[in-house]
Amino acid sequence: xxxxxxxxxxxxxxxxxxxxxxxxxxxxxxxxxxxxxxxxxxxxxxxxxxxxxxxxxxxxxxxxxxxxxxxxxxxxxxxxxxxxxxxxxxxxxxxxxxxxxxxxxxxxxxxxx
Amino acid sequence: xxxxxxxxxxxxxxxxxxxxxxxxxxxxxxxxxxxxxxxxxxxxxxxxxxxxxxxxxxxxxxxxxxxxxxxxxxxxxxxxxxxxxxxxxxxxxxxxxxxxxxxxxxxxxxxxxxxxx
Numbered sequence: 001x002x003x004x005x006x007x008x009x010x011x012x013x014x015x016x017x018x019x020x021x022x023x024x025x026x027x028x029x030x031x032x033x034x035x036x037x038x039x040x041x042x043x044x045x046x047x048x049x050x051x052x053x054x055x056x057x058x059x060x061x062x063x064x065x066x067x068x069x070x071x072x073x074x075x076x077x078x079x080x081x082x083x084x085x086x087x088x089x090x091x092x093x094x095x096x097x098x099x100x101x102x103x104x105x106x107x108x109x110x111x112x113x
Numbered sequence: 114x115x116x117x118x119x120x121x122x123x124x125x126x127x128x129x130x131x132x133x134x135x136x137x138x139x140x141x142x143x144x145x146x147x148x149x150x151x152x153x154x155x156x157x158x159x160x161x162x163x164x165x166x167x168x169x170x171x172x173x174x175x176x177x178x179x180x181x182x183x184x185x186x187x188x189x190x191x192x193x194x195x196x197x198x199x200x201x202x203x204x205x206x207x208x209x210x211x212x213x214x215x216x217x218x219x220x221x222x223x224x225x226x227x228x229x230x
Contacts, residue, residue: 013148043221101219104155105155
């Protein structure tokens with residue numbers, strides 16, 4: 001079992017719809033959860049992070065965290081073609097005395113006009 | 114100017130050659146990281162450094178070495194490049210949020226595309 005799992009996609013949604021991206025993780029001790037967006041051939045850009053159960057909203061983006069179910073999601077409202085990218089979920093892991101980020105392989109989102 | 118820069122941006126080399134990838138940052142962060150990205154595998158940590166005197170292996174350090182020349186500079190070397198080291202390499206920096214490790218946002222450089230023939 002991978003430490004951070006994401007459906008590779010592609011997830012295809014029409015313009016204006018809500019895109020829902022999901023991520024599960026295996027380490028119950030994880031405290032911080034990150035969503036990055038990565039356009040093809042470019043570097044990951046931070047969208048937002050969340051560390052408390054519940055929802056966190058930032059503009060069109062909402063991160064949802066459920067630690068009991070070890071599940072974190074990202075909702076994108078009013079999806080635009082410019083949102084088409086790969087979305088990486090990352091989870092912190094404390095190991096060997098250090099805190100590190102473990103990344104999922106990413107979900108590719110395609111928003112069509 | 115970009116906060117995290119990487120040089121070169123693209124490199125093609127031959128098997129057995131020594132290669133150095135360089136990373137510089139102006140963010141003032143103590144923590145720096147090297148990742149590689151392969152299709153379908155996501156980002157995998159090669160090495161990380163929490164300050165100039167603290168360097169640690171990540172999950173895939175074999176075949177790689179690093180040098181932290183200063184707070185702002187972190188270099189990755191491939192001592193003898195092999196074709197399966199062909200990948201996209203990213204440098205990242207971070208600064209713990211609120212002084213803890215629990216929330217430690219990482220910021221990425223533009224990447225170096227390395228091809229080993």
